[in-house]
Amino acid sequence: MKVVLHGTRGAYPTSTPENQKYGGDTPCIELIHGEERLIIDAGTGIIGIDWNRYDPSKRLDILLTHLHMDHIQGLGFCKPLFDPNREVHIWGPKNGTYSLNTRLNRFLSPPLFPVVLRDIPSQPHIHELSQSEIELGPFTIQSNYIVHPGPTLGFRISCEGKTLTYIPDHEPMIGTDELYNDDRWISGFDLAYKTDLLIHDSQYEREEYIKGKIGWGHSCMTICSEFAARTQVGRLVFFHHDPAHNDTRRTQMFEDFMESSNYSFPIELAVQGQEIEI
Amino acid sequence: MAGHAIEVILSRQLADSLNIPVFIVDPEGNLLFYNAPAEELLGRRFEDTGEMPMEEWSTSFYPTDADGTPIPSDKIPLVSSIKNQMPAHNNFWINSFDGRSVNISATAIPIVGRAGKFVGAMALFWDTESKV
Amino acid sequence: MAGHSIEIILSRQLADKLNVPVLIADPEGNLLFYNPAAEELLGMRFEDTGVLPMEMLFKYTYPTDDHGNPIPTEEDPLVICLTHHVPAHKAFWIKSFDGNKVKISATAIPIVGRAQEFVGAIGMFWDIEKKV
Numbered sequence: 001m002k003v004v005l006h007g008t009r010g011a012y013p014t015s016t017p018e019n020q021k022y023g024g025d026t027p028c029i030e031l032i033h034g035e036e037r038l039i040i041d042a043g044t045g046i047i048g049i050d051w052n053r054y055d056p057s058k059r060l061d062i063l064l065t066h067l068h069m070d071h072i073q074g075l076g077f078c079k080p081l082f083d084p085n086r087e088v089h090i091w092g093p094k095n096g097t098y099s100l101n102t103r104l105n106r107f108l109s110p111p112l113f114p115v116v117l118r119d120i121p122s123q124p125h126i127h128e129l130s131q132s133e134i135e136l137g138p139f140t141i142q143s144n145y146i147v148h149p150g151p152t153l154g155f156r157i158s159c160e161g162k163t164l165t166y167i168p169d170h171e172p173m174i175g176t177d178e179l180y181n182d183d184r185w186i187s188g189f190d191l192a193y194k195t196d197l198l199i200h201d202s203q204y205e206r207e208e209y210i211k212g213k214i215g216w217g218h219s220c221m222t223i224c225s226e227f228a229a230r231t232q233v234g235r236l237v238f239f240h241h242d243p244a245h246n247d248t249r250r251t252q253m254f255e256d257f258m259e260s261s262n263y264s265f266p267i268e269l270a271v272q273g274q275e276i277e278i
Numbered sequence: 279m280a281g282h283a284i285e286v287i288l289s290r291q292l293a294d295s296l297n298i299p300v301f302i303v304d305p306e307g308n309l310l311f312y313n314a315p316a317e318e319l320l321g322r323r324f325e326d327t328g329e330m331p332m333e334e335w336s337t338s339f340y341p342t343d344a345d346g347t348p349i350p351s352d353k354i355p356l357v358s359s360i361k362n363q364m365p366a367h368n369n370f371w372i373n374s375f376d377g378r379s380v381n382i383s384a385t386a387i388p389i390v391g392r393a394g395k396f397v398g399a400m401a402l403f404w405d406t407e408s409k410v
Numbered sequence: 411m412a413g414h415s416i417e418i419i420l421s422r423q424l425a426d427k428l429n430v431p432v433l434i435a436d437p438e439g440n441l442l443f444y445n446p447a448a449e450e451l452l453g454m455r456f457e458d459t460g461v462l463p464m465e466m467l468f469k470y471t472y473p474t475d476d477h478g479n480p481i482p483t484e485e486d487p488l489v490i491c492l493t494h495h496v497p498a499h500k501a502f503w504i505k506s507f508d509g510n511k512v513k514i515s516a517t518a519i520p521i522v523g524r525a526q527e528f529v530g531a532i533g534m535f536w537d538i539e540k541k542v
Contacts, residue, residue: 080394093524094524094525095314095524096297096314096315096522096523096524096525096526097297097314097315097317122296125478130524131415131525131527144413144416145295145415145416145523145524146416147291147416147419147420147423149291149294149296150294151294151524174284174288174291174423175284175287175288175289175427180422183413184412184413184414185413185414185419185422185443186413186419187413187416189413190412190413212281214281214284214287215281215282215284215287215288215290238372243493281440284427285427285428286423288420288423288424288427289424291420292417292421292423292424295416295417295523296417296521296522296523296524297522297523297524297525297526298519298520307472338474358516363536364515365499365515365517365536367497367499367517367536379445381433383496383497385497385499385517385519387517387519387534388430389426389428390429390430390479391427391429392428392429392446393427393429394429402497402519404496404497
């Protein structure tokens with residue numbers, strides 16, 4: 001299974017020269033197994049996907065972790081959606097009060113977007129997920145809610161014995177970086193347990209988080225790594241880079257963090273365009 | 279701009295995750311937040327009303343008893359909870375913003391942090407006709 | 411090993427921050443957690459007892475009415491809440507760990523998550539004599 005990181009930046013896209021190393025597009029990743037593909041999140045990173053690599057007759061599935069703007073703002077510019085001959089399925093978190101269709105309509109409608117969801121040529125099929133398990137081609141996808149403002153899912157995707165866990169926005173413990181001793185009380189634990197590759201929120205520096213970002217729904221490198229260690233992951237990718245952190249700062253944060261820590265699994269910063277073989 | 283107390287932040291995140299209508303107020307009774315199920319019950323969205331002072335929200339739903347008599351504000355659980363810093367519970371009728379008359383069971387609990395500081399209150403409303 | 415639902419996790423994170431005794435129960439009536447304020451009242455530590463069946467709680471606290479008569483289990487707010495999935499509220503006496511009788515106001519709230527599933531209940535109890 002191969003993972004391609006099309007967008008790694010949190011909050012909003014950045015295009016400044018100082019933010020080119022790790023990328024400026026907002027979250028989107030692609031899983032590839034043979035001829036089969038799966039897209040997760042539709043940040044601006046989805047816009048850059050080369051759809052000609054795929055068989056255009058193939059069904060396209062897009063999973064959304066949640067509907068914050070940075071994770072859906074590329075959806076309206078995703079070419080397959082505007083192909084009337086394309087079968088497109090969009091999966092996202094269930095919320096008891098408003099259907100996913102209704103919530104997507106809030107974005108894909110005037111004044112925010114000129115085309116309403118029902119008029120999108122591909123007529124996408126909308127599906128809701130909660131604590132669910134589905135199969136899409138060779139991929140088995142487990143989803144569950146995790147701690148982040150609003151209904152937000154994490155995903156665990158298995159394919160031929162390999163697993164990827166994708167939790168791009170996550171604040172497992174609000175206001176502290178100490179996880180509960182009992183694993184059952186850790187948000188996202190089951191999704192990440194012994195996964196081969198964990199792609200996880202690591203937006204802030206620790207001091208930055210403690211001083212002013214508690215409750216914002218994101219992690220720092222410290223808590224992200226503690227979560228990864230507790231769940232015994234094989235490999236960790238720091239994701240959802242803060243747009244206010246330029247390449248130099250992000251690199252320094254990472255080097256400082258690695259210097260002061262000693263984890264048994266490899267840790268790296270997500271780089272837009274990176275392809276990771278699991 | 280001072281952020282909300284961690285207990286209020288957590289209350290909101292919990293309220294966000296529930297399918298039960300929830301209001302959160304500060305120690306002065308200003309309505310800080312109500313969740314999506316509360317929006318549905320009230321017929322108005324939080325993003326439209328925003329925060330409201332107690333005098334406004336406590337009367338705008340026209341809380342009454344079964345005979346239609348307005349109930350005194352201190353019988354409204356959330357008002358009582360703010361005043362006495364104790365849990366409170368009551369059943370009454372409200373007019374939602376879109377004119378529906380709804381019988382609700384309201385339970386309010388004060389939010390008191392570890393340091394003993396009273397930081398607000400949270401109320402859960404239950405449409406007595408609804409089933410889970 | 412299935413983890414707790416997000417609503418239960420957030421309930422605990424909130425309970426951990428409160429100075430009010432809080433219990434969290436699953437739909438089967440097992441006490442999944444009680445916070446330090448509850449530990450103080452009950453004279454037990456969660457890290458020692460772990461998950462407790464609710465019957466044990468009644469055995470330790472021996473809830474009674476104003477006349478000293480035992481409260482039937484089905485009248486306990488947490489039991490009502492778990493059975494009927496509605497909020498419940500009652501004042502009664504319990505025996506605290508040091509043998510003293512304490513009058514408490516108990517409030518139980520059902521936890522119904524986004525997927526509209528009933529996942530448990532939060533019980534809060536309040537020493538009526540105590541001031542915040």
